Amino acid sequence: MEVVNTVSALKSLVGTLKSTGKKIALVPTMGALHNGHISLIERALDLADIVICSIFVNPTQFTDPKDLERYPRPLQKDLNMLIGAGCNILFIPDVQEMYPEPEQWYIDLGETEFLLEGAFRKGHYQGVTQIVKKLFDAATPDVALFGQKDFQQVLMIRKMTSIFAMPIEIVSCPIIRERDGLAMSSRNIHLSETDRKHALILSRALQYVQANFRKKPLQELLEHAKSFFKNVAGLELEYFTIANGETLQPVENDAEVNIVALVAARVGTTRLIDNMILS
Numbered sequence: 236m237e238v239v240n241t242v243s244a245l246k247s248l249v250g251t252l253k254s255t256g257k258k259i260a261l262v263p264t265m266g267a268l269h270n271g272h273i274s275l276i277e278r279a280l281d282l283a284d285i286v287i288c289s290i291f292v293n294p295t296q297f298t299d300p301k302d303l304e305r306y307p308r309p310l311q312k313d314l315n316m317l318i319g320a321g322c323n324i325l326f327i328p329d330v331q332e333m334y335p336e337p338e339q340w341y342i343d344l345g346e347t348e349f350l351l352e353g354a355f356r357k358g359h360y361q362g363v364t365q366i367v368k369k370l371f372d373a374a375t376p377d378v379a380l381f382g383q384k385d386f387q388q389v390l391m392i393r394k395m396t397s398i399f400a401m402p403i404e405i406v407s408c409p410i411i412r413e414r415d416g417l418a419m420s421s422r423n424i425h426l427s428e429t430d431r432k433h434a435l436i437l438s439r440a441l442q443y444v445q446a447n448f449r450k451k452p453l454q455e456l457l458e459h460a461k462s463f464f465k466n467v468a469g470l471e472l473e474y475f476t477i478a479n480g481e482t483l484q485p486v487e488n489d490a491e492v493n494i495v496a497l498v499a500a501r502v503g504t505t506r507l508i509d510n511m512i513l514s
């Protein structure tokens with residue numbers, strides 16, 4: 236695996252590879268890798284000749300400075316995992332490389348930006364699209380892969396890609412879960428033993444909705460799912476919704492063909508998100 240730290244070095248390397256007809260896949264990450272990330276690398280290897288993984292903890296997408304400070308950075312472990320997975324290139328720039336000077340960034344992502352995650356993390360998706368645009372410009376991939384766990388993020392990146400007419404296929408890959416159902420997340424390391432048990436409520440509520448979808452009225456499903464979170468010390472539900480998979484607006488008719496259940500909750504001091512596609 237080749238490791239590069241500058242945009243210019245990455246562009247040069249990719250340019251050489253593309254001149255020989257190689258198809259390029261990019262897997263953008265913030266590091267603290269787990270098997271969910273590795274599943275993206277494995278899928279990328281199926282779709283392209285060369286797989287680039289980027290590791291960059293992007294400051295502009297954090298709405299809480301303490302969250303940025305707490306974000307795990309186990310670089311040597313990440314390197315070992317990527318080598319084992321067969322990743323070809325690791326792009327690991329520093330903040331100065333990606334933001335050499337102050338810059339203004341705003342694009343109109345539509346009203347979906349301000350729903351769900353956007354309501355609780357104002358400005359988050361401006362920061363996400365800002366860095367992903369930079370990574371796309373540096374790596375010029377043919378395909379880029381993201382995890383379904385960040386469902387709304389994938390929608391925003393697709394919107395950004397269309398705004399700039401970038402010829403990049405955006406692939407969303409399934410959530411990878413622990414044996415007990417907990418969605419894998421870099422933030423799970425912050426969970427205490429008690430928090431870890433409470434965190435399972437997110438996936439259990441989603442599983443209930445999935446198992447009873449189109450068997451019970453949507454409102455009944457929603458209210459019962461929310462009841463999973465009541466009277467649990469240290470567990471605070473932020474949202475649980477059954478929504479259109481393109482607009483994230485709540486759905487009223489379960490006959491729609493693109494429906495997803497999404498949840499976010501604070502478990503102790505850790506904020507977790509999860510979702511399940513229903514239709």
